[in-house]
Amino acid sequence: MERNVAMGFEDELKVVDLRSIQGALQTTDIPRPAAPAAEMVGRVREIIDGVRSHGDEALRLFTKELDGVALGALALYREEMEAAYHSITPELSRALTVAHRRIQQVYEAEVPTSSRVSSDGITVIRRNVPVVSAGCYVPGGTARYPSTVLHTATVASVAGVERVVVATPPLPGGGIDEPTLAACFVAGVETVYPIGGAQAIAALAYGTESVGRVDTIVGPGNLYVALAKSQVALDVGVGSSFAxxxxxxxxxxxxxxxxxxxxxxxxxxxxxxxxxxxxxxxxxxxxxxxxxxxxxxxxxxxxxxxxxxxxxxxxxxxxxxxxxxxxxxxxxxxxxxxxxxxxxxxxxxxxxxxxxxxxxxxxxxxxxxxxxxxxxxxxxxxxxxxFASGLGLEDFYRRQHTVVIGPNAVEELGWAVEEIARVEGLTAHAESISIRRRP
The missing domain is CATH 3.40.50.1980 (Nitrogenase molybdenum iron protein domain)
Known part of the structure; x- marks a missing residue:
């Protein structure tokens, strides 16, 4: 893969010389990350299956095994978030507020309007209907990310999601760090779950005794988190492809x-x-x-x-x-x-x-x-x-159409339905039109 590496000196960066390549560059001309190992994919599946089968018990076991943390309460609420917000420095609270406001401004300008198109006796109305609930995954471990709370929960809020929750890895002693909780307060998060990794994605996707199932999951994470999101994608919405x-x-x-x-x-x-x-x-x-x-x-x-x-x-x-x-x-x-x-x-x-x-x-x-x-x-x-975009309002919407069939539609467009239906061999489709023709 590194046939163009030719410099040979001690660097932080490995040098790839592409200057001599004629024509369009190909993927074979550059080094690419390897696909996730099959063992990692299988381990993620085991974790997801364990949470689906054993709920809170599995969450506690996996968190102890993978994070070395014995979990206490599995959910934190607005009271804890507000207390954390009042405990941080004025400078940090102002910074969080500024970031929150700027994110709001960008996405409020992108809120789509509904549309209505009428012709030939048919009216089509399009509405953007937000999901009822969204789970925001916020990475943790070696760093904390109150910024990710703002960059996920704020977008969900602008989209009109009713219930926004956060899952994030716990501190070594359990619980959640104050800056992250404070950001949850600023962004209007309802509940915070001190759970990380693939087990958090499984809990959000399928629910447990303490974690309510959500309609869509967003947020970045390590390879285990990204793989977990891809594995639950048939059962829950997943925003921003492979974050x-x-x-x-x-x-x-x-x-x-x-x-x-x-x-x-x-x-x-x-x-x-x-x-x-x-x-x-x-x-x-x-x-x-x-x-x-x-x-x-x-x-x-x-x-x-x-x-x-x-x-x-x-x-x-x-x-x-x-x-x-x-x-x-x-x-x-x-x-x-x-x-x-x-x-x-x-x-x-x-x-x-x-x-x-x-x-x-x-x-x-x-x-x-x-x-x-x-x-x-x-x-x-x-x-x-x-082929994918960054997290946006569309990740929290379902595009929903209402089709109003007026009295003139059968005469204006029914013939087209019959013609295509007969070619496809779907007789009932054609007859659903012909039976409605006015004498």
Whole structure:
């Protein structure tokens, strides 16, 4: 897979030289993440089946086994959320409120209207009907993510979902950290379940004695969580296709401080293992400068192990001929986050076909998107940006049509129904029209 790796020096990033490739890039020209192992897929199925069969008991057993936590209460309510909100610093409460407001503004502007089309005796009315309940999965473990609460529950609230709940891994001593609970209070969450991993997805999908079943599940997570969502997708809605480990692809050149590109690679890499971090440039000297800046940063990074784990497996620097080939590579990889850091990057944004979200500008770090830009940071990963979108209102809606058949429809359009039905051999379909013809 790495036949184009040719530099051979000690770097944080593995170098892939694509400049000599003629014609369109192919998937075989670049390294790709391996498919999840069959053992992992099977283990997720075992966890889901265990929760379906044994409910709360299974949740406690899996949480003890996988997280090392003996669960107490399996549900926390508005009182605990409000107490947490009043316990955090004024600066954090203001930051959460600002982020919440900006997310609201983006999605309130996207609320679709109903439509009504009438012709030939038939009126079709379209309404967007929100699901009754939604479960938001918020990752935990080595970090906490109050931002993910806002980027999921706020969207559900704008969509009009009646019951919004959160599931998130518990602290080592049990319970939920105060910033995450405070964010739940800001976003109007009804209930918080201190449960993580595939067992949380199973509980939300099928319900237990303490966890109410929901209509749709949204939110990012590790491979176990993403696989669990894919396995329950026939029984519950799943928003944003395969929102798994974090990914970033940074396109930059010497017009941009190499420290900017380096830190932006680390921004997503610090989420931990199985992610993806690509630098793409047409300037070999600049590539070395970014790699050196990244190495300097990583040595003193507080989340050094998490960054290194990502870079060791999926940290790459691609040398391309020009901006055109850089965009071609981005479309092939279909990253979760795409940064066009170079000057005049906005002119190329329209050429991007496959990306979860695009950030444009020298200062366009994806960190803005993770917190306050507005669009949800729950985005498609693992190449699914080729056909999937980031979390949106449509993930909480069902498009519902009402068809009103007026008195003129049989005469105006009935003949077309009969003609097609007879060709298909469906006699009853045709006769349901002919029997209604007025004498």
């Amino acid at each position: 798994g480990p974090s990914e970033v692809l940074v396109i930059a050149d010497s017009s941009v401080d190499p420290r900017y590109a380096a830190i932006d690679l680390a921004v997503q890499a610090e989420h931990g293992p199985h992610g993806l971090a690509w630098l793409v440039t047409w300037d070999e000297e600049y590539l070395h400068a970014v790699d050196a800046a990244l190495a300097t940063y990583v040595r003193s990074a507080s989340r050094l192990d998490a960054i290194r784990s990502t870079l060791a497996t999926h940290g790459y620097a691609a040398l391309v001929r020009d901006r055109e080939q850089a965009i071609e590579l981005a479309n092939l990889i279909a990253p979760e986050h795409l940064e066009l850091l170079y000057q005049d990057g906005e002119s190329d944004a329209g050429l991007v076909k496959n990306a979860g979200v695009i950030f444009v500008g020298v200062d366009a770090t994806a960190a803005f998107g993770d917190y306050v830009a507005g669009p949800s940071h729950v985005l498609p990963t693992y190449g699914t940006a080729r």
